[in-house]
Amino acid sequence: MEYAHAFVEKWDELIDWERRAESEGGFFIELLRAHGCRKVLDVATGTGYHSVQLLRAGFEVTSVDGSATMLAKAFENAHRHGYILRTVQADWRWLRRDVHDFYDAVICLGNSFTHLHNENDRRKALAEYYAVLRHDGILILDQRNYDAILDKQIEPSHKYYYCGEHVSATPEYVDETLARFRYSFSDGSVFHLNMFPLRKAYVQRLMKEVGFQRVTTYGDFQETYRDTEPDFFIHVAEKKYVSTHGEESS
Numbered sequence: 001m002e003y004a005h006a007f008v009e010k011w012d013e014l015i016d017w018e019r020r021a022e023s024e025g026g027f028f029i030e031l032l033r034a035h036g037c038r039k040v041l042d043v044a045t046g047t048g049y050h051s052v053q054l055l056r057a058g059f060e061v062t063s064v065d066g067s068a069t070m071l072a073k074a075f076e077n078a079h080r081h082g083y084i085l086r087t088v089q090a091d092w093r094w095l096r097r098d099v100h101d102f103y104d105a106v107i108c109l110g111n112s113f114t115h116l117h118n119e120n121d122r123r124k125a126l127a128e129y130y131a132v133l134r135h136d137g138i139l140i141l142d143q144r145n146y147d148a149i150l151d152k153q154i155e156p157s158h159k160y161y162y163c164g165e166h167v168s169a170t171p172e173y174v175d176e177t178l179a180r181f182r183y184s185f186s187d188g189s190v191f192h193l194n195m196f197p198l199r200k201a202y203v204q205r206l207m208k209e210v211g212f213q214r215v216t217t218y219g220d221f222q223e224t225y226r227d228t229e230p231d232f233f234i235h236v237a238e239k240k241y242v243s244t245h246g247e248e249s250s
């Protein structure tokens with residue numbers, strides 16, 4: 001998996017968690033509470049931001065990442081904030097090999113799902129998320145709004161700003177199979193990331209195809225510099241069975 005650790009270090013160094021919390025607000029916490037979730041599996045822990053926010057809010061959290069380096073970093077960050085992370089190193093594509101418990105919610109946040117470049121991997125990962133959920137559990141997965149970029153409503157030169165002026169991201173190259181972004185940081189450093197340009201309707205369809213019954217998609221959770229199109233989408237996929245007659249499992 002392509003993930004530059006130096007990039008993440010830089011991100012964490014320049015965008016501190018307090019600033020991030022300001023822009024994201026309590027969006028995910030409110031969503032989880034509204035669905036009655038208590039036990040959460042953070043499958044894209046990264047440096048630990050969401051895991052720590054949720055622990056602080058009183059949720060029971062298990063933190064997964066495919067990268068041992070990331071988990072070590074997350075553990076250290078959480079420790080600094082006064083929390084002990086329960087970590088599991090696991091790949092999404094065979095998550096059930098290492099995660100044997102069941103959860104009220106799986107969260108895959110920070111535009112992480114975009115790192116899977118192969119459709120079979122995307123389907124398998126979603127099926128594994130589905131499998132670790134309780135019968136009425138939910139998956140919360142966010143993604144950048146690639147439709148806006150692919151459909152040219154956004155010029156390739158468009159700059160996305162994160163937390164003010166600290167990082168700007170520009171889609172340098174985009175087609176239906178690759179979105180290459182250039183990230184420039186306020187200290188002058190520059191990184192590139194290759195991502196898969198997930199279309200909103202495509203992700204919703206895959207979620208339904210692996211068995212999720214209902215998918216609700218929200219626009220931005222954060223302030224952006226655009227008035228109309230959101231920069232991010234947040235999908236909430238529900239496992240709870242809904243029959244065609246509207247009957248639900250209890």
Ligand SMILES: C[S@@+](CC[C@H](N)C(=O)[O-])C[C@H]1O[C@@H](n2cnc3c(N)ncnc32)[C@H](O)[C@@H]1O
Binds near residue numbers: 046
């Ligand atoms: C964007 S980062 C996570 C960011 C974090 N949620 C945040 O918002 O700060 C994406 C993470 O997903 C992990 N990842 C990518 N592909 C994975 C896979 N197939 N299985 C497990 N982890 C994976 C990477 O190691 C990385 O730490």
